[in-house]
Amino acid sequence: MTPLLQNHRSPVQRAPMVSFTFEGEALSAHAGETVLSALIRAVHLYLRDAPEDGAARGAFCCMGLCQECLVLVEGRRVESCRQVVHDGLAVEALKRVPHD
């Protein structure tokens, strides 16, 4: 018989925290997790503005295809759903107006 799933948080042991920044704001992440995962935990779902109409966008496919989660790291556009966080990583958003 399949045991019923536990409805409470099942224990997950995660790597120690490191620091990174998003649009200059200091945030923390578990070493080795994706930028997207760390940003979701920090409730930063709005990552960029669509180039044509400027509408707010965030991650969509979570598998490296849609390019909706693009952010700037060291001047390069990278997919935040694939980019791994390491200590000191500076992540900028592809937004038209700086974040308020």
Added chain:
Amino acid sequence: MIDPCDIVILGAGPAGANASLSAARAGARVTLLDEQTQPGGQIWRAKSAAIIKAQPTPESDAGNTLRDCLANSAVTFVGDVRVWQIERTGDIWQVYTVADGQPGKIEAKALILATGAREYVQPIPGWTTPGVIGLAGATALLKHDMTPPGVATVVAGTGPLVFFTASEIRRLGGHVAAIVTPNTRRDWLSVMPAMLSRPDLVRRGLAWIANLTLARVPVLWGHAITRVEGARAVNGVVATKLDASGAPKGKKREIAADSVCLGNGLIPAVEAAQLAGADLRYHPELGGWVPGAMTDGSTKIKGLYICGDGAGIRGAAAAEIQGKLAGMVAANQLGFDLAPDFEALKSAHARAARFGLAMTALSLQKPGDQALTTPETILCRCESLSLARITAEIAKGAESINAIKSGTRAGMGACGGKFCHTAVARMMAASQGVDPADIPPPTARPPLRPVPASVFAEGFDYDDLPISKPAPL
């Protein structure tokens, strides 16, 4: 340059990884490529380095077993490498790769494509709002990073994935505001006979539903999300009861949430097969356009094999078996002995596919689906093109996806059309009364994946990607 080998395999999911193991066992030199860091594919995606210890699941166990088998085999696995172009000179395949911004090329006598699937999402008002992610995509986040998509999530879509995703979100400490599924209980009853071939999976599914019910998570059967509220962030959704055609006609319900998972089934990822020269045919019961491939993965093209969900959405168990068969037959064609269980595996494939096809049937499109996409709804996310804009192009005489592409740029953006072509084709078929089989996907063009300009060889003149330039018509 990766060493030349007998067989190169693209995709290390259940299909490709098993193909590599069976081909290597036969004696072939095999290289297995994947853009993920580790093998496992979508269903058995490995955890990120940030997860040190977590409760095992059937998916993590199966993935770990597969990764152990590969580590103890003669297969050369190369992860974090993206294939962006496939060519052939004489009898030799050239597979062009990019890894960490650096170009590469690998040559082989045989090519096995096991590229899997991506998801289809029927566009609805507000689906581009940050906080709305794909339903299958959510499972990637849950498996890899073990992070729920938000604080309070509405999980919406077809097939078994809604119940799996909702259960996983809760297990990881997230809150599921509601489950909204276009499927009715009657839809599920109709696929029950086929499901009984896998009592283990039926039991698991019932356990998800029992738990969600015990936890009083509302399940809206026969409903779809018809609007996501909020501009820069999701603040709720409207769910509407569907009529028998799938069109939103009945009572509306507002549900507060900060995140949404949305998906309407899977479509085979066929672009690599197109580049390799495979023909496509339309089989809605397999997820749409699929390359012609036999049970053992062989195709009309010498040295080309296609297996797994990329050859039709038959599910992971069938992908695993078809992968084994493709690895065996590819090695056999190169002169290695055929494994004795080849014929037995062929009949096992039919049994496994029965379950997978029943799951795919829950996501078959219905005529009313189109009514979910209003004229103002963005259809092409990359270029911010609304349904009205595309309808206007059709009114001007555009009759093919290629024509719409050149007229509006739909599908020329960063995703390369992966998230709009199917929606545009389904909309064209419905509005023009045309058989979807008469609206083939556009010609596949490299790059299959975003590639920095520096990587392109002579003869390719794309600007700085991932924002790709228009593909030629």
